[in-house]
Amino acid sequence: MKSRGIWWRATLCACVLVAAGCHLTTNVEVGAHTHVNVACSVHHDTVVGELVTLSPGVLLNGDVVVEDHAWLGPGVIVGRGVRIGRGAVVGAGAVVLHDVPAGARAHGVPARIQGAR
Numbered sequence: 001m002k003s004r005g006i007w008w009r010a011t012l013c014a015c016v017l018v019a020a021g022c023h024l025t026t027n028v029e030v031g032a033h034t035h036v037n038v039a040c041s042v043h044h045d046t047v048v049g050e051l052v053t054l055s056p057g058v059l060l061n062g063d064v065v066v067e068d069h070a071w072l073g074p075g076v077i078v079g080r081g082v083r084i085g086r087g088a089v090v091g092a093g094a095v096v097l098h099d100v101p102a103g104a105r106a107h108g109v110p111a112r113i114q115g116a117r
């Protein structure tokens, strides 16, 4: 594992890749086989599940949950307290202010649900 800027009380499960330029702050959990790509910021009390992809430049603003198998495109911003459901896809550049249901596809600013994955 190669990591940068991981603060205290971050829990990284097996085979997590945290690329260069990322910040993981307090009480962050990242599940197995998840990829935290370059320049992501994962803020406090956030849980990222297994087999998740956080593309470059994703920002999770705290108290966020990203469930297993979700895919977040480059530059996605997720607001505080939002839950991204299992297997959801969030398109590049989206600003997500409300929960995204499992298996849904969302994009835009603010993000809107576009249908199923």
Ligand SMILES: CC(C)(COP(=O)(O)OP(=O)(O)OC[C@H]1O[C@@H](n2cnc3c(N)ncnc32)[C@H](O)[C@@H]1OP(=O)(O)O)[C@@H](O)C(=O)NCCC(=O)NCCS
Pocket: 055, 056, 073, 074, 089, 090, 091, 092, 093, 094, 105, 107, 108, 114
């Ligand atoms: C998720 C993603 C692949 C789009 O999926 P999609 O649903 O297949 O989108 P489509 O190409 O079929 O486009 C459908 C419509 O949504 C729009 N759209 C697609 N992605 C969009 C986005 N991220 N933001 C705003 N609008 C978007 C398209 O313009 C199109 O609009 P139109 O019908 O008015 O022409 C795309 O949003 C994305 O994130 N691409 C980035 C891929 C990438 O960077 N990969 C490398 C990661 S490291």
